[in-house]
Amino acid sequence: MATKIIYFTVNGRPEQAEFPVTCPAQDVKDLFRSAAEAGPHDILKLYNPKGNIINISPNLEPNKPNTCYKLEVVASGCNSEPLGVELAGALGFDLSSMEKRQWEDAEIMVLLQVMYTDLDFIATYNIEPEVLQQFLFEVYRRYNNIPFHNFKHCFCVTQMMYGLIWLTDLRSKMDSIDLLIMLTSAICHDLDHTGYNNAYQINARTELALRYNDISPLENHHCAVTFDILEKKESNIFRNVSPDQYKRIREGIIKCILATDMTRHNEILSKFKSILSSFDFDNKDHRDVLMMILIKVSDISNEARPMEVAEPWLDCLLQEFYNQSDAEKLEGLPVTPFMDRDKITKPSSQTGFIRFVLLPLFIELANLFPCLELHIIDPVRKALDYYTEMEKALEREKQNRAPCENGFKGKEIAVGQTSAPEASNSDTQ
Numbered sequence: 001m002a003t004k005i006i007y008f009t010v011n012g013r014p015e016q017a018e019f020p021v022t023c024p025a026q027d028v029k030d031l032f033r034s035a036a037e038a039g040p041h042d043i044l045k046l047y048n049p050k051g052n053i054i055n056i057s058p059n060l061e062p063n064k065p066n067t068c069y070k071l072e073v074v075a076s077g078c079n080s081e082p083l084g085v086e087l088a089g090a091l092g093f094d095l096s097s098m099e100k101r102q103w104e105d106a107e108i109m110v111l112l113q114v115m116y117t118d119l120d121f122i123a124t125y126n127i128e129p130e131v132l133q134q135f136l137f138e139v140y141r142r143y144n145n146i147p148f149h150n151f152k153h154c155f156c157v158t159q160m161m162y163g164l165i166w167l168t169d170l171r172s173k174m175d176s177i178d179l180l181i182m183l184t185s186a187i188c189h190d191l192d193h194t195g196y197n198n199a200y201q202i203n204a205r206t207e208l209a210l211r212y213n214d215i216s217p218l219e220n221h222h223c224a225v226t227f228d229i230l231e232k233k234e235s236n237i238f239r240n241v242s243p244d245q246y247k248r249i250r251e252g253i254i255k256c257i258l259a260t261d262m263t264r265h266n267e268i269l270s271k272f273k274s275i276l277s278s279f280d281f282d283n284k285d286h287r288d289v290l291m292m293i294l295i296k297v298s299d300i301s302n303e304a305r306p307m308e309v310a311e312p313w314l315d316c317l318l319q320e321f322y323n324q325s326d327a328e329k330l331e332g333l334p335v336t337p338f339m340d341r342d343k344i345t346k347p348s349s350q351t352g353f354i355r356f357v358l359l360p361l362f363i364e365l366a367n368l369f370p371c372l373e374l375h376i377i378d379p380v381r382k383a384l385d386y387y388t389e390m391e392k393a394l395e396r397e398k399q400n401r402a403p404c405e406n407g408f409k410g411k412e413i414a415v416g417q418t419s420a421p422e423a424s425n426s427d428t429q
């Protein structure tokens with residue numbers, strides 16, 4: 001029988017793995033696991049010589065000792081005490097602490113596993129650790145390497161959702177299955193995002209726009225990719241739930257992910273406002289709207305983080321916007337105004353967004369959960385002050401540089417700011 005030999009190092013120690021080409025995936029994983037002396041819940045990261053993470057599977061590209069791969073083990077938070085303690089602190093109530101240092105992708109996957117454990121999903125829904133790991137790896141693989149809508153954005157949104165669940169003590173108010181839906185939706189909500197928003201998809205008549213008839217092409221796609229991952233037995237974290245539960249989970253995830261299309265912002269927010277005064281956690285319609293609001297808040301919660309975390313993310317978002325408007329110009333498509341590098345500045349893009357989209361949304365959620373005021377509204381108000389100041393400084397600078405020219409440009413920006421949320425920079429977040 002044909003076999004493959006893979007050369008790799010673990011902690012600088014050369015190792016090799018030999019297995020038949022038809023070897024089951026799990027056996028290949030176990031082989032690497034034992035070579036690394038890793039525990040059953042640890043995460044293995046295999047890197048090629050270029051430093052890219054590669055999937056441990058029977059399809060691994062055979063190599064030579066001089067082009068060997070590098071295997072790394074990340075201890076799972078569930079097993080290793082020191083890391084476990086660190087994670088517990090980081091995952092608790094301080095929504096920002098963990099991002100002060102750069103977290104690596106494999107560590108992030110461990111953190112996501114800890115969230116499932118922590119919220120009792122593992123035990124309640126009988127999720128096998130290997131299946132959860134495989135699911136997270138598939139998710140990781142299917143986020144693209146683009147400036148903003150990447151795996152780390154998925155993590156930020158999920159972390160915020162996790163934080164909100166604890167801060168609002170949602171576990172005592174809602175079914176655990178709703179929380180499972182929300183956390184999983186957060187993880188999957190931007191799967192395979194291409195970096196070009198719905199307006200581009202529709203104007204460029206992309207495959208996605210054609211497939212979904214211009215109706216939330218991206219969000220429909222994120223959802224379809226989610227269930228593609230869940231169709232595979234080895235990555236279906238819901239494979240042990242009852243058909244009725246699965247049905248409810250599927251409905252819920254679809255509803256939550258589709259709610260992240262910002263063109264539906266006003267519709268969803270108005271619905272929430274209309275039920276707020278009589279909000280009832282026993283009413284399914286009310287809970288459904290709340291779930292949509294929570295994923296929306298998590299999705300655009302960047303400005304609730306400390307400035308040193310939030311600002312680099314804004315730079316990434318603008319980079320993605322500029323890439324799109326550059327492509328639009330190149331392809332002769334309508335240029336999305338809030339993405340045009342000739343029309344917007346960093347502060348101008350942000351002040352309008354915070355004033356007209358973020359704050360009105362966050363304030364309504366804090367009406368239901370007053371404790372959130374401190375955690376998400378105060379920092380957003382600070383961010384608004386910060387960008388308002390930056391905007392004024394830019395204005396002054398411009399006036400000093402070209403006193404007669406700036407009147408027109410300034411006006412253009414001001415018009416952009418006061419536009420409806422649909423036309424603001426929130427569109428693809």
Ligand SMILES: [Zn+2]
Nearest residue numbers: 189190299429
């Ligand atoms: Zn998102």
